Amino acid sequence: MPEFLGPIAGFGVTFATMFKKPVTEFYPEEKAPTAQRYHGRHQLNRYADGLEKCIGCELCAWACPADAIYVEGADNTEEERYSPGERYGQVYQINYLRCIGCGLCIEACPTRALTMTNDYELADDNRADLIYEKDRLLAPLQPGVEPAPHPMTEGATAADYYRGTVR
Ligand code: SF4
Numbered sequence: 001m002p003e004f005l006g007p008i009a010g011f012g013v014t015f016a017t018m019f020k021k022p023v024t025e026f027y028p029e030e031k032a033p034t035a036q037r038y039h040g041r042h043q044l045n046r047y048a049d050g051l052e053k054c055i056g057c058e059l060c061a062w063a064c065p066a067d068a069i070y071v072e073g074a075d076n077t078e079e080e081r082y083s084p085g086e087r088y089g090q091v092y093q094i095n096y097l098r099c100i101g102c103g104l105c106i107e108a109c110p111t112r113a114l115t116m117t118n119d120y121e122l123a124d125d126n127r128a129d130l131i132y133e134k135d136r137l138l139a140p141l142q143p144g145v146e147p148a149p150h151p152m153t154e155g156a157t158a159a160d161y162y163r164g165t166v167r
Pocket residue numbers: 063064065066067068069094098099100101102103104105106
């Protein structure tokens with residue numbers, strides 16, 4: 001094709017595209033459902049009584065190939081208990097500028113504290129807001145459930161929580 005016809009050919013592509021069915025969704029007005037097992041934003045889960053499942057063990061951070069997780073564990077006390085057992089995750093951060101959504105952290109978690117939701121809206125206009133901390137990662141509280149810190153359910157041991165027998 002002669003060089004001077006190049007721009008005209010470009011308009012030809014534009015013109016032909018105008019009559020094609022759009023492949024885009026009407027996002028954000030209409031949010032298409034994700035696949036059931038879509039790897040979206042993480043969630044730090046709680047037990048039924050509101051205590052946190054995370055024990056601050058850092059296994060998720062060590063499993064992460066992108067170095068996206070930072071955890072600082074601390075000791076529970078009888079006056080201030082966040083999880084059953086000895087330790088809880090005092091600081092928990094996921095850096096979504098690094099996360100590649102591989103799910104290896106989920107596999108590594110021994111208490112099923114960490115899972116992934118279907119929430120894919122993880123864009124922002126600055127770096128700091130893409131480092132999620134516990135305030136944005138902890139599972140929402142069910143109605144009537146008391147947030148941690150509080151004592152373990154009366155008569156229950158840490159092992160009862162791990163076995164899933166505390167309702
Ligand atoms: S999903 Fe993968 S990359 Fe993201 S925090 Fe977990 S282990 Fe790291």
